[in-house]
Amino acid sequence: MKQxxxxxxxxxxxxxxxxxxxxxxxxxxxxxELAVTPSAISQAIRTLEARIGAALFIRTTRSVGLTExxxxxxxxxxxxxEELIAASEIARGMGQRPAGLxxxxxxxxxxxxxxxxxxxxxxQAYPEIELEIVASGELADxxxxxxxxxxxxxxxxxxxxxxxxxxxxxxxxxVGSPDYLRRRAAPERIEDLRDHAxxxxxxxxxxxxPWSFVxxxxxxxxxVSGPLIAHDYPSLLGAAIQGVxxxxxxxxxxxxxxxxxxxxxxxGRFAVTTPGVFLYYxxxxxxLPKLRAFIDHIRHSGDTGTSPQRAGRRKQx
Numbered sequence: 001m002k003q004x005x006x007x008x009x010x011x012x013x014x015x016x017x018x019x020x021x022x023x024x025x026x027x028x029x030x031x032x033e034l035a036v037t038p039s040a041i042s043q044a045i046r047t048l049e050a051r052i053g054a055a056l057f058i059r060t061t062r063s064v065g066l067t068e069x070x071x072x073x074x075x076x077x078x079x080x081x082e083e084l085i086a087a088s089e090i091a092r093g094m095g096q097r098p099a100g101l102x103x104x105x106x107x108x109x110x111x112x113x114x115x116x117x118x119x120x121x122x123x124q125a126y127p128e129i130e131l132e133i134v135a136s137g138e139l140a141d142x143x144x145x146x147x148x149x150x151x152x153x154x155x156x157x158x159x160x161x162x163x164x165x166x167x168x169x170x171x172x173x174x175v176g177s178p179d180y181l182r183r184r185a186a187p188e189r190i191e192d193l194r195d196h197a198x199x200x201x202x203x204x205x206x207x208x209x210p211w212s213f214v215x216x217x218x219x220x221x222x223x224v225s226g227p228l229i230a231h232d233y234p235s236l237l238g239a240a241i242q243g244v245x246x247x248x249x250x251x252x253x254x255x256x257x258x259x260x261x262x263x264x265x266x267x268g269r270f271a272v273t274t275p276g277v278f279l280y281y282x283x284x285x286x287x288l289p290k291l292r293a294f295i296d297h298i299r300h301s302g303d304t305g306t307s308p309q310r311a312g313r314r315k316q317x
Contacts, residue, residue, distance in 0.1 A: 012084075014048030015077055017041050018056060022074045025064045098293035099128035105140035105150040106133055109233040110277060113252050114151070114166060118301040125297060129290050137231040138204045142282060148291050153250075154275030161280040164295055170251040171271040172212060175263040179243040186266055187246075190215065190222055197245030198224035199236045211248045213270040220270075250274065 020030035021041065031038040049056050056070035066074060106115065115133060123131060134140070134147070142150055157163055176186070180197075187193055190213050201209045208229060210221040226245045230236050233249045240247035241262050251271075257263040279295060281287070287295075 012081075014044040014051075015081055017044035018048055019074070019078055019081055021045060021057065021064065022066060022070065022078075027064065097128070098126045098289040100288075100290055101130045101132060102290045102294060103132045103134065103147045104294075105142065105145070105147045106135055107137055107152060107232065108135045108235075109250060109253050110151050111135050112234070113250075114277065114298070118298055121301070122294065122297050126290075126293050129293065131294075148288070149279055149281040149294075151277060151279050154278045157278060157280045160283065162283050163278040163280045164299065165276060165278055166298060167252065167277040169273050169276045171268075171273050172248050173251045173254050173258075173268070173271055174211070174246055174248050174266045175237075175240050175254050175258065176246045176266055177241055177243045177263055178261070180240075180245065181264060183243075186264070188267075190220055190267065190270055193222055193224050193246070196224075196226070198226040199228045199230065199239050199245045199247040200224065200226060201233065201236060202229050202231050212272045213267070214272050215270055219272065 017030065017034065020033050021027055024030050024033070027038050027041050031041045034041070045057065052069075052073070054069040055067050056073055058065040058067055058070075111133065119131070119133075123129075139152070139156065140147055140150060142148075151166065154163065154165075174187075184196060187196060193211070198211065203209050210223050213220045213222060228236070228239050228244055230239070233253060236247040237249050237253055237257070239245065240249075241257055246266065254263060254265070258265055279298065281291065
């Protein structure tokens, strides 16, 4: 099939000129309204009539009237064109002020750690924004699934995304409950984990994540085993608090249960540090005000003091 390298004239070409002439029943008044010449209006009408295949106006030297086809076209086209103009105004407004539905894809662990403390203040500050939070361990295709942005740990973000830091780097900590540690001696070396019930995370690609550590200058990945595999860190944390086994989780979500004694941190000298949590979105020439408002609000709440940057460039730092 031969490709056409020209853009065909749209179905709306000439419609605004037609509606103006039909309202005024006068070509000169329509030209004045649209700030064009009368000859331009006449040409637009002739082109529209040729494309439709029917005469729309009855022209005499003294008056302009509508044909039957013109009457029917006017009756259907006028409300449709007004709806189109209204839709354009709505879209323009959303491009100028924070409003509309803001959809975010986030891992479950981020909700209590970052979002719960600022949701109320954000909704109060921006009442015209509807915030939808989809908590899932799966890595979403933002564009295909209709998300404005996502939140993930930095090492999981594709290099073609724009990333905004939300947290400092933090350690992945191994934790166990006092009840569990009364039954089994606390591990002192990475190798000791072979004798423990270790709770594991299944990644979005289906693989079970090993536990990562640093031993001197070397990164060590330990293959562990245990009675539970979960798809999110909060489930692993909850099971560890219940004494099911040891869990390796992001440090920030373990801070409270460690502080109140429900969990004990283990193997701290071997803890690996992650890049932290980032908000990310596809590169665009213009970020919609609703997303810009959310970025500014969450960064102000967390006081990260960092600017948006390409994920690929950030990963190289």
